[in-house]
Each structure stands twice: as structure tokens, then as C-alpha cells.
Amino acid sequence: MNDLRIERIRTIDLRFPTSREAIGSDAVNKDPDYSAAYCILETNSGLEGHGLTFTLGRGTDIVVQALDYLARTVKGRTLSSIVSNFAAFSRELTDESQFRWLGPEKGVIHLATGALINAVWDLYAKVEGKPLWKLLAEMETEQLLSAVDFRYIDDAISRDEAKAILDAGKAGMSERLAQLQAEGYPAYTTSAGWFGFSDEKIRRLCREGLADGWTHFKLKVGGDPADDLRRGRIVREEIGWENRMMVDANQKWGVAESIDRIHQLQELEPWWMEEPTSPDDILGHARIRRECKPTRIATGEHCHNRVMFKQLMQAEAIDVCQIDSCRVAGVNENIAILLMAAKFGIPVCPHAGGVGLCEYVQHLSFFDYLRVSRSLENRVIEYVDHLHEHFLHPVRIRKGKYLLPEAPGYSIQIYPESLETYQYPGGAAWAEPSYQEQHVR
Numbered sequence: 001m002n003d004l005r006i007e008r009i010r011t012i013d014l015r016f017p018t019s020r021e022a023i024g025s026d027a028v029n030k031d032p033d034y035s036a037a038y039c040i041l042e043t044n045s046g047l048e049g050h051g052l053t054f055t056l057g058r059g060t061d062i063v064v065q066a067l068d069y070l071a072r073t074v075k076g077r078t079l080s081s082i083v084s085n086f087a088a089f090s091r092e093l094t095d096e097s098q099f100r101w102l103g104p105e106k107g108v109i110h111l112a113t114g115a116l117i118n119a120v121w122d123l124y125a126k127v128e129g130k131p132l133w134k135l136l137a138e139m140e141t142e143q144l145l146s147a148v149d150f151r152y153i154d155d156a157i158s159r160d161e162a163k164a165i166l167d168a169g170k171a172g173m174s175e176r177l178a179q180l181q182a183e184g185y186p187a188y189t190t191s192a193g194w195f196g197f198s199d200e201k202i203r204r205l206c207r208e209g210l211a212d213g214w215t216h217f218k219l220k221v222g223g224d225p226a227d228d229l230r231r232g233r234i235v236r237e238e239i240g241w242e243n244r245m246m247v248d249a250n251q252k253w254g255v256a257e258s259i260d261r262i263h264q265l266q267e268l269e270p271w272w273m274e275e276p277t278s279p280d281d282i283l284g285h286a287r288i289r290r291e292c293k294p295t296r297i298a299t300g301e302h303c304h305n306r307v308m309f310k311q312l313m314q315a316e317a318i319d320v321c322q323i324d325s326c327r328v329a330g331v332n333e334n335i336a337i338l339l340m341a342a343k344f345g346i347p348v349c350p351h352a353g354g355v356g357l358c359e360y361v362q363h364l365s366f367f368d369y370l371r372v373s374r375s376l377e378n379r380v381i382e383y384v385d386h387l388h389e390h391f392l393h394p395v396r397i398r399k400g401k402y403l404l405p406e407a408p409g410y411s412i413q414i415y416p417e418s419l420e421t422y423q424y425p426g427g428a429a430w431a432e433p434s435y436q437e438q439h440v441r
């Protein structure tokens with residue numbers, strides 16, 4: 001590994017036309033084209049590190065440009081110079097003296113940082129010949145700690161507390177691994193409940209989901225109150241009351257409105273209420289949680305960074321922590337969030353509604369169970385049944401559970417043909433001028 005050098009970085013604006021079938025739609029994002037700012041780290045050894053950050057169509061070019069700027073930081077670097085002090089590398093990106101003004105640690109620049117850091121982890125895991133979850137789970141505690149930037153969170157979790165969690169995680173790891181190998185990691189599906197799907201389609205997809213072994217279903221809400229209830233009742237009619245149903249408003253409401261709407265939706269007995277209001281409103285989430293008990297409150301897919309997660313936990317504002325693999329600064333920052341969630345006793349149920357997010361987050365959940373939380377209680381990974389065919393190592397699901405990935409890396413590498421077909425604006429998928437217009441508005 002010492003000689004492995006990153007020589008060239010390629011970036012790609014990748015967009016899939018999912019909005020044509022309302023795939024991925026919700027009350028706020030009504031026409032999402034699942035997209036990614038994608039990067040490839042080419043090395044002198046022939047091995048490549050791949051990474052992406054998830055976006056929704058227009059604007060992906062802006063993230064790609066940010067990624068192009070940040071990529072200069074890794075060009076010519078050896079892998080060992082990065083991973084020997086991973087937190088310092090992460091800080092180099094987030095503290096770049098002029099880019100920092102664009103964040104700090106939020107927005108376009110942070111999304112780009114996530115793609116780049118994840119690409120380095122993909123390369124690192126490939127060099128070590130291990131899937132990322134295994135690389136992380138088997139790491140020495142000191143090395144894991146050296147990947148975490150404790151600045152801004154050490155008032156909530158000290159380095160010593162984190163060390164104690166990671167050390168304790170070594171005990172019983174082989175039993176937990178055997179359990180995962182035999183049974184997989186529990187999951188839930190969002191594929192039946194997108195906002196733009198007709199009642200008939202929701203019904204059909206719920207039935208198909210049950211037949212495939214799913215027991216947890218998420219429905220998008222945040223529309224007309226009567227429509228939300230009607231659609232929710234359809235899901236309940238199909239899945240019954242013995243299975244679990246979650247609802248997701250994607251930030252549609254203000255705080256008082258959230259409280260009213262959740263009280264109405266309680267008839268559906270949601271297992272959690274996701275993103276009722278602005279992702280930045282920590283005290284708002286805390287009030288909603290207090291006033292809507294026993295409904296559990298979930299958020300995180302739009303949470304910029306570890307500092308926001310820290311405050312949500314300190315303020316007792318959430319019951320479910322929904323990490324996202326690339327909204328924050330990649331694996332490093334997610335390790336920090338997993339550690340805080342373990343300390344605060346909050347289950348982590350990752351967000352995966354996007355392209356490549358299922359492929360990514362499974363590794364973080366497997367690591368979480370093996371080495372950090374050591375619990376599966378109230379934990380499920382999101383699954384959406386879209387675009388997996390573009391990945392060299394797509395997720396494997398059996399009866400509503402994720403199976404352990406086996407290939408070395410972070411499972412995020414996309415086939416070259418798919419990169420070519422879906423790159424925007426030149427790819428064949430965007431050949432019709434009317435499709436291109438859709439994105440230049």
C-alpha cells in the first residue's frame with residue numbers, strides 16, 4: 001500500500017430519469033431524477049477507488065464542480081499518507097481555508113467531500129481485499145479513533161468514551177458475525193409507498209412486498225390530509241396490523257402543523273414519523289416528539305453534519321437516527337455519528353432512498369452491529385428497489401433482510417456502460433432534447 005499513488009481523478013455528472021415513473025417521489029421532491037456526482041480515483045497500481053454523492057437532477061453539475069476542486073487535494077498523494085491519519089485528511093478538506101466559507105461542513109461542498117472521502121475508503125478496502133464493513137469491524141480501536149474528527153462533538157462524546165465503546169465491541173463479534181451470515185440484517189421497503197404512485201400501484205406493490213417477505217413498509221405522506229389517511233388505510237388493509245408501517249413527510253410541515261398532522265396519522269399506528277419538519281429545527285423536533293408521544297420521531301437524511309446530529313440527540317429530539325452515507329463527509333463522519341448514537345442509546349436506521357445508498361449504507365449498519373451498537377433492536381436498513389442493476393456488486397436481499405456483501409470495497413462501483421449511458425448531458429439516456437430541457441430550467 002505504501003507505494004500506491006492516486007494519479008488521476010475522473011468526475012462524472014450521472015443522472016437517471018426516475019421522475020418519469022414517479023420513482024423516489026415525495027411530498028416535497030415531486031419529480032426526482034436520482035443522480036450522483038461520481039468520482040473515480042485512478043492509481044499507479046490499476047486499482048480504482050469509486051465514490052458518489054447522491055443528488056436529484058438539476059444541480060448535480062454544481063456538486064461535480066466542487067468535487068473537481070476538492071479532488072486536487074488527493075492528486076499525487078499516496079493512499080498510506082491519507083489513511084495513516086484519516087481525520088487529518090478529512091479536516092484538510094473541510095477546513096480548506098477558502099472553501100470553508102462555502103459551508104462549513106454543509107451544503108454542496110460537504111456533499112462533494114462525502115463522495116471523495118468515500119472513494120478513498122473504497123480504494124482502501126479494495127487494497128486490503130475486504131468489504132468495507134469487515135475492514136472497519138476488524139480495525140484496531142486506535143485506527144478507528146484516528147479517523148474521527150472530535151472537534152465540535154467532544155462535549156457530547158469524549159475520545160475515551162468512544163474508545164470504550166469500540167473496545168467493548170470486540171467482545172462477541174464472531175457470534176454477531178455468524179448471526180449476520182445466517183440471517184442477514186433486518187430491513188424495510190419504501191418501494192411501495194412513493195408519493196406519486198396510484199392507489200392501485202400501492203396496493204399491488206404492498207402485496208408483492210409481502211410475498212417477497214417484507215414486514216416493514218414506508219409510505220410517503222405530506223399531501224392533502226384526507227389523501228394521506230386514505231393511502232395509509234390502503235397500506236394497512238394490505239399489510240395488516242401485525243406488520244410495521246412508517247410514514248415520511250420529507251419536511252413538509254411547520255412545527256404546529258406537524259403536531260396536528262401526526263395526531264391525525266396516529267390512527268395508522270406508524271412505527272415512526274420521519275422528517276415532519278425542517279431538518280435544521282432541533283427544538284422543533286424536540287417539541288414534536290414531546291407532544292406526539294408515543295409516535296417515534298425519525299430524521300437525519302438531510303442532517304448536514306455530526307454537529308446537527310449531536311444537538312438532535314442532546315435535545316432528546318429524535319427516537320431514530322437516520323444516517324446518510326454521503327450527505328455528511330463520508331465514512332469518517334458517519335463513524336462519529338454511530339458512536340454518538342451508541343452513547344445516547346438511539347437506534348440507527350440509515351436512509352437509503354437514492355441511487356447507490358443501499359449499496360453504501362449496508363456496510364455502515366453491519367459495522368454498527370458488529371463493533372458499535374451491538375444491537376439489532378429497533379434497527380432496520382431502508383431498501384428501495386431501483387437502479388441496482390447498474391452496480392458491479394449490488395445489494396443482496398433475502399426475505400426482507402440485507403445479506404453481507406462479500407466483494408472488496410464499498411460496493412459503489414458502477415458499470416462503465418452505465419456511466420456512459422446516464423452521464424449528463426451527453427449520455428444516450430438523455431439524447432432527446434426535451435429530456436435535456438427538463439434539467440436546464
Ligand SMILES: C[C@H](O)[C@@H](O)CC(=O)C(=O)O
Nearest residue numbers: 024025026029032352353
Ligand atoms: C427524494 C428521495 O426519494 C426521498 O424521498 C427519499 C426519502 O426520503 C427516504 O427514502 O426516506
Ligand SMILES: [Mg+2]
Nearest residue numbers: 248274275301
Ligand atoms: Mg425520508
